[in-house]
Amino acid sequence: MVRNTGRNPKDKLFEGASAFFAFAVLALTALLFVVLLRESMQAIRDFGASFLYSRTWDPVVDQYGALPFIYGTLVSSFLAILMAVPLSLGAAIFINDFAPPWLKNPVAFLAELLAAIPSVIFGLWGIFVLVPLLRDGFMKPVSKYLGWIPLFEGPAYGPSVLAASVLLAIMIVPFILSVSREVLATVPQRQKEAVLSLGGTRWEMIRIVVGQHCIPGIFGATVLGLGRALGETMAVTMVIGNRPEIFYSFFQQGYSMAAVIANEFAEAGGLQLSSLILIGLLLFLVTFVVNLASQWMLSRMVKNASRGI
Amino acid sequence: MPTIRLRRKAVDTTMRWTFYACAFLVILPLFLIFFDLVIKGAKELKWSLLTDLPRPVGEPGGGIANGILGSFVITLLTMLWSVPMAVMCGIYLAEYGRGKFASVVRFAVDSLTGVPSIIMGIFAYILIVLPMKRFSAWAGAVALTMIFIPIVVRTTEDMLRTVPKTVREAALALGIERWKTTLYIVVRTASAGILTGILLAMARIVGETAPLLFTALGNQFWQFRFDQPMAAMPLQVFSYAISPYEDWHDKAWAAALVLITIVLFINVGARVLTREKK
Numbered sequence: 001m002v003r004n005t006g007r008n009p010k011d012k013l014f015e016g017a018s019a020f021f022a023f024a025v026l027a028l029t030a031l032l033f034v035v036l037l038r039e040s041m042q043a044i045r046d047f048g049a050s051f052l053y054s055r056t057w058d059p060v061v062d063q064y065g066a067l068p069f070i071y072g073t074l075v076s077s078f079l080a081i082l083m084a085v086p087l088s089l090g091a092a093i094f095i096n097d098f099a100p101p102w103l104k105n106p107v108a109f110l111a112e113l114l115a116a117i118p119s120v121i122f123g124l125w126g127i128f129v130l131v132p133l134l135r136d137g138f139m140k141p142v143s144k145y146l147g148w149i150p151l152f153e154g155p156a157y158g159p160s161v162l163a164a165s166v167l168l169a170i171m172i173v174p175f176i177l178s179v180s181r182e183v184l185a186t187v188p189q190r191q192k193e194a195v196l197s198l199g200g201t202r203w204e205m206i207r208i209v210v211g212q213h214c215i216p217g218i219f220g221a222t223v224l225g226l227g228r229a230l231g232e233t234m235a236v237t238m239v240i241g242n243r244p245e246i247f248y249s250f251f252q253q254g255y256s257m258a259a260v261i262a263n264e265f266a267e268a269g270g271l272q273l274s275s276l277i278l279i280g281l282l283l284f285l286v287t288f289v290v291n292l293a294s295q296w297m298l299s300r301m302v303k304n305a306s307r308g309i
Numbered sequence: 310m311p312t313i314r315l316r317r318k319a320v321d322t323t324m325r326w327t328f329y330a331c332a333f334l335v336i337l338p339l340f341l342i343f344f345d346l347v348i349k350g351a352k353e354l355k356w357s358l359l360t361d362l363p364r365p366v367g368e369p370g371g372g373i374a375n376g377i378l379g380s381f382v383i384t385l386l387t388m389l390w391s392v393p394m395a396v397m398c399g400i401y402l403a404e405y406g407r408g409k410f411a412s413v414v415r416f417a418v419d420s421l422t423g424v425p426s427i428i429m430g431i432f433a434y435i436l437i438v439l440p441m442k443r444f445s446a447w448a449g450a451v452a453l454t455m456i457f458i459p460i461v462v463r464t465t466e467d468m469l470r471t472v473p474k475t476v477r478e479a480a481l482a483l484g485i486e487r488w489k490t491t492l493y494i495v496v497r498t499a500s501a502g503i504l505t506g507i508l509l510a511m512a513r514i515v516g517e518t519a520p521l522l523f524t525a526l527g528n529q530f531w532q533f534r535f536d537q538p539m540a541a542m543p544l545q546v547f548s549y550a551i552s553p554y555e556d557w558h559d560k561a562w563a564a565a566l567v568l569i570t571i572v573l574f575i576n577v578g579a580r581v582l583t584r585e586k587k
Contacts, residue, residue: 014488015405021397022406022414025458029417032424032455035435090331098328107332114339116576118516120543121565124550125342128349128558170338177335201321231425233519238551258427258519265434266444266523280431284424291423 033284040278042271051278057244057260059268064275066282068244072254073283076161076240077229079250080168085222088173092180093206108181115174123238126167131158131239134166139251153249157241162250164240168229176225179298183217184210220297227290231283233258257283343569350566353559358567363529363545366554373564375531379446379540383525384515386450386535391457392507396496398458399465399503404491421459429455430520438524446532446539449525453514460513464506468499501582508579516572518543542568 043051047064054065095107139156146152187209195205210218241253242263257279265276357372364371398418402411433452438444472495480490496503521527526538527548542564549561 008486008488011487014491015401018397018401018405019410021394022401022411024394025398025421025462026414026417028455028458029421031436032421032428032432035432036428039435087331087334090328091335094328094332098325099332107336110336110339113573113576114335116512116572117339117342118518118543118568118572120516120518120546120550121342121346121569124546124561124565125345127550128562129341129345173335201317203321203324204317206324227423231423231427233425233427234547238547258425261427261431262519262522265431266526277431277435280428284428287423287425288420291420295419 036277036281036284040274040281042274043278046271047275051275055246059272062271064272066257066275066279068246069255069257069260069279070282071246072161072240073230073256073258075247076164076168076236076254076256077226079161079165080172080229081222081226083166083169084173084176084225085218087169088176088221088225089180089218091173092177092184093210095177096181096184097202097206108178111174111177114170115178119171119232119234120238122167122171123235126163126235126239127159130167131160131163134158134160134163138162143251150248151250154251156251157253159239159241159253160251161240161247161254164236164254164256165250167235167239168232171232171235172225172228175228176221179221179224180218183214183221183298186217187213216297216300220294223290223294223297227287227294230290231258231287233262237262346562346566346569349559349562351563353563354566358560358563362531363560366552366557369556371560373540373542373545373560373567375528375540376542376545376564377567379525379528379532380515380542382535383446383449383453383521383539383541384511386446387453387457387514388507388511391454392461395458395461396465396503396507399462399469400491400496402462402466403469404495418459418462421455422463424455425519426452426456426517427519427522429453430522430524433520433524441536443536444524444526444538446525446535446537449521449539449541452520452524453517456517456520457510457514460510461503461506464509465499465503468502468506469495471502472498505579505583508575508582512572512575512579515575516543516568518547522547542571 043064047054051064051066052070053067054063055067056063056065057068058064091107091111095104099107135156135158139152139158139160139162142152143154143156147154191209191212192205195208196202200208236256237259240256240259242255242259243253244255244260245252247254261276261280261283264272268276355370355372357370359372359377360374361370361372362375363373398414402415402418405411406414429452432455433448437448437451441448476498477490477495480494481487485494521541521544525541525544527544528538528540530540532539546561546564546568549557549564552558552561
């Protein structure tokens, strides 16, 4: 920040030390990528691109393909986004523009607390509360009357892609909410007042300014939430059912990339271990690109909004 | 004309209630989770839960004492090296960092933030577990380090940037050396904010499960050696929850209640710390 012209040796030492630690952090990040790549080489060499589209995951014959996991991760995350974005956006608008002053901070605070709950506790709650609730309150009646629709086909066991998606949605809402709030706050107050002064209702004010200003930012918030959902491990592992098959109905059981790593890693060796690390590498690359995209979209809207804790 | 006005008004009211409903639905799971934790966790919440080792299925009693100690040890071990590293990195980025190197470091830190925590487990497994040929508390701490560092680097940098330039100039004008200015004046001014960042990161890693699954692994017994598998509360919640036994499910809820109490205590404490300063 401030340039010091006199170069005192102690100053140099301190700057050097801090630069060393900065370098160490950089080196750790690079190392992360390098070791993932090195250890997954065996699987890359053996399966090549077929790893991405093969459906077989069979330790007995030592054949591994990641399609069911990739598919499960993508579908459950997108479904979660579909539920979480409208909810978070609505709640963000509520907090920023509609809530009475005494309610603003408590609601925002509670949403932040939701983000602080460890994911294993979401999973626990998912297994014993959410899954039975969805099974008896939603899946059973729906499959009884709408079971002919392929999306709702199959028996309502409980653990399912639907349960995983609902749980994921609950978990990513706080992140999308807080970024959406920052995005909404960038709208100039004068524009809002202009709409109101022309006789617009509050909803028209929201519709016009959000439509004008916030679409890219909200898209960035959505992609940020997607990044969170893709990598979420414990909660998904505990409720998705862990069946490595391509499902067609949300009531069926599925599997996800993070979940198969969580379940099989500790006991794996050889090619299976290498394949699991390759799934990890793919997950790393996908979340990396997704986060980069959301940061890029948000950097034009909000400074530092994407660094969620 | 009046019908249009009426319709606009109706739409406005509907949307207003939709927003209210959204906010309600967002907060609702929090209350449901807390409610269930308290109701179901209270059943097994006894003194012995905090003081005893886990017992086999069917035997009454037993606790998570080794997991509480294990979580404590692994968290402290992580922070032992992560705090200096992350804070120094943050100081570099805020006080010295300009040019290409700093922006590359910043990019790396931002990328680390978004990496799923289970991948940090794979990282520690390859680096520590494979060469040592056994699961260990060391490996768990290395995995958690990768989660801890980016959070603290970014908050440290942000907090240091809130210290006005004039403070630095005033100190330097008094003839105080640059490094002393940074450490004793700038960092100290921002210390509450930095501490908040450290505590928030701590609350986060205390509850992390995925990175410990195949690093610290968990343990049924007391373990005081860092090169051996060690128990941790989140791992206990997980293994009790997915077990088929009714009485272990009760233990999972009780352990989860203890865990969330600790996590929220640290998390809310961290927030209170900065609020007082403002």
